[in-house]
Amino acid sequence: MGWAIALHGGAGVPLSMPPENRLPREAGLRHCLDVGIAALKSHMHALDVVELVVRELENFPHFNAGKGSVLNTLGTVEMEASIMDGKTKKCGAVSGLTTVVNPISLARLVMDKTPHIYLAFHGAEAFAREQGVETADPTHFITPENIERLQQAKEANRVQIDYTQPMPREAKKNAAIANGDSQTGTVGCVAVDSEGNLASATSTGGLVNKMVGRIGDSPIIGAGTYANHLCAVSATGRGEAILRGTVARDVAALMEFKGLSLKEAAAYPVDQAPPGTVGLVAVSSTGEVTMPFNTPGMFRACATEDGYSEISIWDSPIKVSN
Amino acid sequence: MGGWAIAVHGGAGVDPNLPKERQEEAKRLLRRCLDIGISALHSNIPAIDVVELVVRELETDPLFNSGRGSVLTENGTVEMEASIMDGPKRRCGAVSGLTTVKNPISLARLVMDKSPHSFLAFSGAEEFAEKQGVELVDNEYFITENNVAMLKLAKEANSIVFDYRIPAPGTVGCVVVDKEGRCAAATSTGGLMNKMRGRIGDSPLIGCGTYACELCGVSCTGEGEAIIRSTLAREVAAAMEYKGLNLHEAVDFVIRNRLDEGKAGLISVSKKGEVACGFNTTGMFRGCATEDGFMEVGIW
Numbered sequence: 001m002g003w004a005i006a007l008h009g010g011a012g013v014p015l016s017m018p019p020e021n022r023l024p025r026e027a028g029l030r031h032c033l034d035v036g037i038a039a040l041k042s043h044m045h046a047l048d049v050v051e052l053v054v055r056e057l058e059n060f061p062h063f064n065a066g067k068g069s070v071l072n073t074l075g076t077v078e079m080e081a082s083i084m085d086g087k088t089k090k091c092g093a094v095s096g097l098t099t100v101v102n103p104i105s106l107a108r109l110v111m112d113k114t115p116h117i118y119l120a121f122h123g124a125e126a127f128a129r130e131q132g133v134e135t136a137d138p139t140h141f142i143t144p145e146n147i148e149r150l151q152q153a154k155e156a157n158r159v160q161i162d163y164t165q166p167m168p169r170e171a172k173k174n175a176a177i178a179n180g181d182s183q184t185g186t187v188g189c190v191a192v193d194s195e196g197n198l199a200s201a202t203s204t205g206g207l208v209n210k211m212v213g214r215i216g217d218s219p220i221i222g223a224g225t226y227a228n229h230l231c232a233v234s235a236t237g238r239g240e241a242i243l244r245g246t247v248a249r250d251v252a253a254l255m256e257f258k259g260l261s262l263k264e265a266a267a268y269p270v271d272q273a274p275p276g277t278v279g280l281v282a283v284s285s286t287g288e289v290t291m292p293f294n295t296p297g298m299f300r301a302c303a304t305e306d307g308y309s310e311i312s313i314w315d316s317p318i319k320v321s322n
Numbered sequence: 323m324g325g326w327a328i329a330v331h332g333g334a335g336v337d338p339n340l341p342k343e344r345q346e347e348a349k350r351l352l353r354r355c356l357d358i359g360i361s362a363l364h365s366n367i368p369a370i371d372v373v374e375l376v377v378r379e380l381e382t383d384p385l386f387n388s389g390r391g392s393v394l395t396e397n398g399t400v401e402m403e404a405s406i407m408d409g410p411k412r413r414c415g416a417v418s419g420l421t422t423v424k425n426p427i428s429l430a431r432l433v434m435d436k437s438p439h440s441f442l443a444f445s446g447a448e449e450f451a452e453k454q455g456v457e458l459v460d461n462e463y464f465i466t467e468n469n470v471a472m473l474k475l476a477k478e479a480n481s482i483v484f485d486y487r488i489p490a491p492g493t494v495g496c497v498v499v500d501k502e503g504r505c506a507a508a509t510s511t512g513g514l515m516n517k518m519r520g521r522i523g524d525s526p527l528i529g530c531g532t533y534a535c536e537l538c539g540v541s542c543t544g545e546g547e548a549i550i551r552s553t554l555a556r557e558v559a560a561a562m563e564y565k566g567l568n569l570h571e572a573v574d575f576v577i578r579n580r581l582d583e584g585k586a587g588l589i590s591v592s593k594k595g596e597v598a599c600g601f602n603t604t605g606m607f608r609g610c611a612t613e614d615g616f617m618e619v620g621i622w
Binding site: 243 | 438520557
C-alpha cells in the first residue's frame with residue numbers, strides 16, 4: 001500500500017554508453033524521480049504528479065520528448081503525448097506538435113478543456129494558442145545529437161527508433177541487431193498516490209527519420225498509455241509493435257481477467273513482443289512497481305512509499321536505496 | 323461452426339423518428355454491401371481484402387458518415403479518418419485528417435502494406451496518398467447538402483452532435499472472417515459534426531474503434547470518447563482471449579459493463595464463423611450474414 005511512482009526515459013538503450021552520454025541521463029532520471037517523490041509526499045494527485053514529471057522529462061534535452069525530440073525525415077520535430085486518469089478513465093492526447101514546449105500539458109488541456117480526447121497537427125497547434133500555453137520556435141526542440149542521428153539514419157536508409165549513439169564502425173553489429181528496432185526513446189511516468197488514484201502519462205518525438213505525419217503508440221490510449229482502477233502503464237519501444245499489441249491495455253486486462261499480479265501481467269506483453277521492441281513501467285493500486293523490457297536497456301527509475309528507490313539503465317540498478 | 327461470416331454497420335445512435343424512406347434506403351445500402359462482401363467471400367477473397375472492398379462501397383455512397391457524406395468540422399470542411407487490421411499477424415494501418423482522398427480505408431491499407439508505419443495523419447498522409455497515386459478529389463466532393471444543413475443546426479444548438487435529436491449519421495465499418503478462419507476489421511468516418519479541426523476520434527485508433535486478431539474482428543461506432551476510454555474493440559478480444567468468453571458473451575459483457583454513461587455499438591466476427599452485434603444506443607444500422615445462409619439487416 002502507499003504511493004508509488006515509476007518513470008522511464010525510453011527503451012532505446014544500446015549495450016553500452018560512454019560516461020559523457022550516460023551520466024547526464026542518470027542525473028536526469030534522478031532529478032525527475034525526486035520531483036515525483038516530493039510531489040507524492042505532499043499529497044499531490046497522481047494525475048498532476050505524472051504531468052509534472054513528464055514536463056520535467058520533456059524539458060530535459062537528452063530524452064526523446066519535448067526538447068531533445070528526434071527528427072522526422074524533413075529534419076523537423078513532431079511531438080505527441082497522452083495522459084490518462086485511472087479513476088475516471090478520462091484521457092487526453094495530442095500529435096503533430098511543432099511549437100508546444102510541453103506536449104503533455106496540452107494533452108491534459110485537451111482532456112480538461114475540450115469535449116474531445118485527441119487533437120492533432122494544425123488543430124492542436126491552434127488550440128495551444130487559444131489556451132496560451134508556452135510555445136517556442138521549432139528550432140528550440142532540436143539538439144545536435146538528433147541532427148546527427150537523423151543523418152546516420154538517412155545514411156543507413158532506415159527508420160531508427162533512436163538512441164543509437166553516433167556509432168563507431170565496430171558497433172555496426174549492434175546496428176544490425178537493432179535494424180532501427182532496439183533503440184527507442186519516449187518518456188513516461190506512472191503513479192499511484194496515497195488515495196490510491198492511478199495515472200499515466202507518455203510523451204515523445206517519435207521515430208528518427210519517420211515520415212511526416214507518422215503517429216506512433218505514445219498518444220494512443222491502450223497502446224502507449226493506459227490507467228484504470230487496477231494499474232497505470234506507460235510503454236516505450238517500437239511504436240508499431242506496441243500498437244498492434246495494445247500493450248498498456250493488456251497489462252490491465254491480464255490483471256483483471258486472468259487475475260495476474262502486476263509483475264506477471266506486465267511481463268506478458270513484453271515477452272510476447274518481438275525482442276528489442278518493448279519496455280514499460282507500471283504501478284498498481286496497491287503501490288507495487290514493475291519495469292520490464294525486452295531491449296538491451298531502458299532508462300528508468302522508481303520509488304515506493306516504504307523508502308525504496310531505484311535508478312537503472314541496464315539489468316542491474318545503478319543506484320538503489322532502501 | 324466454421325465457414326465465413328460478415329457484418330457491416332453504418333453507425334450507432336439512430337433517430338427514432340427517422341422517416342421510413344430513409345430507413346429503407348439505409349437497409350438497401352447495407353444489403354448491397356453485404357452482397358458485395360458475400361460475393362467476394364464466395365470467390366475466396368481473403369478477409370482483409372473483403373473488409374476494404376465493402377468499406378470502400380460505404381465510403382463512396384453518401385448516405386453514411388464516411389468518405390462522401392462525411393459530417394463537417396466546425397469550419398464546414400471534411401476531415402476523414404479510417405483504420406484497418408488484419409487478424410492473423412495483427413498488422414494494421416490507420417489514417418486521419420484526410421481532406422482529398424476519395425477512399426480513406428484504402429489509404430489506411432496502403433499505410434499498412436506500403437509504409438514502415440501504422441498511422442499517418444494530415445499533410446503527411448495526404449503526401450503519402452499522392453505518392454501512392456490513390457484517387458484524389460477536391461474537399462467539396464465529400465460535402466453533401468444534408469450535412470451542410472446539419473452543421474447549421476448544430477451551430478445553432480451550439481453542440482457537438484452525436485445524439486440523434488439532431489439526426490447525425492454515423493461511422494461505417496465491416497468485419498469479416500473468411501473460409502480459412504482469418505479475421506479482419508475496417509472502420510471509416512468523417513467524425514463528429516461540428517468537431518474541432520484536428521480532432522481525432524476512435525475510428526483510426528487500433529484497439530479502440532478497430533481491432534482484429536486470431537480470434538476475432540471488431541469495428542465500433544458511437545461516442546468516440548466512450549469508445550477510446552473503454553478501448554472497446556480490444557476489450558471484446560481480451561474478454562475472449564483472457565476471460566475465455568465466446569464471441570456473444572464477450573460482446574454482451576463489453577456493451578453491458580464497459581461503456582458507463584457512454585453510448586456505442588459494435589459488430590464482430592469470430593474465427594469460428596460466428597457473428598455478433600451489440601449496442602446500447604437507440605438503434606444501429608447493421609447487417610450480417612454467415613455461410614450457412616443466415617442474413618439479416620436491421621436498425622433497431
